[in-house]
Amino acid sequence: MKIFEKIAISIVLVCFLGTLFLNSKISSLFFFLSVTLLSFSYLIFGFTLFKIKDGNSYFRVLSGAILGITLGTLLFVLDMPKGVLLKTIVAINILFSIALILNWLIKKQGFSKEKRMIFFRSVLIALITSFFAYASVHNSQNRFFLKKISGKNTSLTYNLLMFDEIENYDAFMDNENYLEAINSAKKSVEYGKKWRKYDTIYYEDFSGTYEFLSKAYIQRGNKLYTNRDYLSALKNYKSADSVLKHKEHIPKYPKATQSHIYWNRWNLGKTYDRLNDFENYDKEIDFLLTNYHKVKDTIDLDYFRIVENVASNYAKRNVLDESIRLSKFSLSILKKDSLNNLPNYRDTYLNLAKNYLVTDSLKNAKIYLDKYSEIADVNDCKILYYNSLYFKKVNIKQALEYAKKTCECIDSENKPNPNNQFRAYLNLSQIALENSNYVSFKKNLKRIKSLVPQTYNQESNISKINNTLGYYYRLKGDFTKSKYYYQQSLNYYRDANEYDNYKKIIIELKIALLNDELGIKNNLQLINKKVLDLLSTYESTTPSLTMMHNDLASINTGSNIKLSDSLYHITLAIHKKYNLKNLPKIGVAYNGLGINNLYLKKYPKADSLLLKGKNQLEAFYGSNQNMNQTINYLNLAKSKLYQKDFLNSDKYLEKASITANNCFPNEKTIYESYILKLQGDLVLKTSKDRVAAWNNYNKALQIAEKYLSKEHLFIIELKKLIKRNTSK
Incomplete structure (x- = not known):
């Protein structure tokens, strides 16, 4: 070995150790210079560095070239990620070393000292360069070692830093720390961009960092969605969508990425549904239904979930006929894919039952409630809850029993859900009101208020309580307090969107009725327009909608009798169409028609209508049980008084007094x-x-x-x- 070679190798070793342990820039610089000089020396002056005979000149030149070029690759693998060409050069040196080993094994005695020297150099350089050329950057220890040697601001460094951040990303994702995972994924993208500038061969690997970033956004969005922070979830899903569609994202597996984009659009659709942003929801659903065949070959449970979500969305928007049609279609999908999907059957049966309850198609509602009951779990509280809603329209006493059982059922669960408890106790309170069980109402109201802080949508739940209190005080005749609570409820809907606007108008109508009772003048023309415009938006009129007809008719009693009568007659016609009898809304409609005839001094006709109202109310509530009956008896007493039928007038006044005292004793x-x-x-x-x-x-x-x-x-x-x- 020449003195120059020994000096160069010594400098390389010293600088290598200095760079590795001291992280010295000077050591790194001299390391690269020494390797460069040694590489050129082997390459150009190889024939002078090895003492071999002239007969081996070709071998001498070949050895110098291989050793020089191989050592030279070390400079490149320390500056940029390992390309195919660099690995090939290192592989040639390895093959050369193997050839020398075989030559040595075959000709042990004839293996000259000069060849041994070349052999040792070849093996040593092969070992060193092969580590740097083939070491996996996925191994954190390898990356640590490579970063120490390669220095800063090299393509290899950026590549290594990219994988460092990917490893951090994986750890954060495993711990569900999605915000930090997003930050790590962003850093990996930035490092990947700097690496990509030098090495376009591995562009797809860099592009994969976008997949990591999108996944972190989606997972964070899912977590926020579960926690009902829908606006934040939407922001993350949108970010994921923009990342997946980024112009620099050239996916390694295009079909998989297309699938990720598609199902993230499903996330967007569900979130728009929760936010009641129906315009954007419709756009996402159109995309999902149009492009489903591009990600799925068959209609299966995934398609079912999309269709059933649309059905629920339409129910929310009161497009009930279409909602029912879609739910029935989703049942046909379940029949084709019937393995382990009882929960899906239950959900769909329940959705159909709810829709039929809203439309007062009670026979159909009962059919699907029975179907649900057949496959429900033993301790399923939902069937009790929805049976209470069903009997609320049929038998108020039986509804009360189901409502009580619902609360008991939910309270007995291992971990009662406060949201379910709130819903159940609110329902029990409302049914108690209809039963004039005001002691029970007040007791349940305390329970409801204590649950509110534990529930989601606390402001919405407070609004529901205020709405119920408004109704309670209206029944009691305390119109000022009733108006106060309705106004508190209305405040929640001040900035109502399309979905909530109808609730706002209904509450405004209640307040207008109270103003009428309090002698406060209403803008009747504006109220009529608002409510009639709202009613015109419904595809068909169902019995549930007729409460609005009754309220609007009531506020027009005496002032616009023609409109008032027509609205009451719509209530009666719709209930007849649905074959519904003995319901409060029918009784209220007859009572209202009777009052209009009192204004017109058509007393016999008024009597007839008021008596029909009396019969409807008594059939539903029983005798002397509800304040609506008190109002009806008062109107009958007034009619009889005008006709000088004093005996019957006194009789109905007595019934009114008894009923009022039954409802609010000692008040x-x-x-x-x-x-x-x-x-x-x-x-x-x-x-x-x-x-x-x-x-x-x-x-x-x-x-x-x-x-x-x-x-x-x-x-x-x-x-x-x-x-x-x-x-x-």
Whole structure:
């Protein structure tokens, strides 16, 4: 070995160790210079470095060339990722070393000292360069070693850093730390871009970093979606979509990437559904249904999930006929793919039952509830809940029993879901109201309020409570408090979207009715337009919608009798069409028609209609059980009084008083004031006893002043009656 070679190798070793352990830039520089010089020396001056005879000149030149070129590759593999050409050169040296080994094994005695020297150099260089050329960058220890030697700002360094971040990404994904995983994936993309500038052969490997980034966005979106943070989930799904479609993302497996894009669009669609962004939801669904065949060969459970989601979305948008059609179609898909899909059958049966309940197609609703019951789990509380909703429209007493059982069932679960508990107890409270069980209502209300902080959509749930309280105080006749709670509920819908706008209008209509009771003037023209425009948006009128017809008819009673009558008649016609009988809405409609005839002084006709209303209400609630009955009895008493049928007038006043006391024992409601006023009128008509009449009017005034303003026409009328009967 020449002195120059020894010096060069010594410098290489010293600089190598200095670079590895001291991370010295000077050592790194001298290392590269020494390797460069040694490589050129082997390549150009190989014949002078090896003492071989002239007869081996070809061998000498070949040895120098192979050793020089191979050692030279070390400079490249330390600067940029290992390309095919570099690996081939190193492989040639390895083959050369193997050839020398075979030559040595065959000709041990004839293997000269010079050849041994070449052999040792060849093997040593092969070992060193093969490590750098073939070492897997997926191994963190290899990357650590390579980064130490390669220095900074080289293509290899960026490649190694890219894989460092990918390894960090994997760890973060395993720990479900998706935000950090996104950051690591972003860094891997940035390092990959710098690597890519030098090495386009591995462009697809760099492009794979976009797949990692998109996956992190999707997983984070899924987690946020599960936690009901839909806006944040949407942002992540959109980011994933833009990453997957990025112009620099040239996928290694295009079909797999196409599938990722497709199912991320499904994520977007579901999230738009949750956010009630129906315009964007429709766009995503159109894409999914149009392109399904590109990612799936057959219609299976995935297609079922898309169709059933659309069915649920249409139900939310009150496109109920189409929702029912799609749910039935999804059942046909389940029959083709019937393995382990009982949960899907249950969900679809339940969706159909809900839709039929909304449309008051009670026979069909019962069919699907029974189907659900057949495959439900033993301790399934849902069937109890939906049976309570069914009987709420059929038998209010039986509905109350199912509502109680639902609450007991959910409370007995190992880990009761507060959202399910809230829904169940709210339903129980509302049914208790219909049963005039106000003690139970107040008790359940406390339970409901305590559950709100544990639920999702707390503001929405508070709005539901306020809405229920508004109804309670309206029944009680405390119109001021009722209006307050309805207004609190309305605040939630101030910025209502298309989906929630109808709820907003319904509450506004309730408030308008209360204004009417409180003697506050309404913009009746605007209210009529809003409600009628809303009703015109429905494809068909179902019995459930007729509550709006009744409320709008009520506010027009006496002022626009023609419109009022037509709306009440729609209620009756729709219930007849659906073969529904003995329901409160029918009773309220007959009562409203009777009041309109009282205004027109058509008393016999009013009697007939009011009696029909009485029969409907008694058939549903029983005798003297609900405040709607109190109102009906008051109107009958008034009609009989106008006809001078004093005996029956007194009879109905007595029934009104009993019913009011049954509903609110030991409380003086506004209806008590109305009863006392009519009793005073009756006394004047029958016995002419002005003192007794005065007492009734005075008591009525004392009660009324608690609920109505001084300017209210009823208060003014009572004061006039008191004054008139005092002075005489």
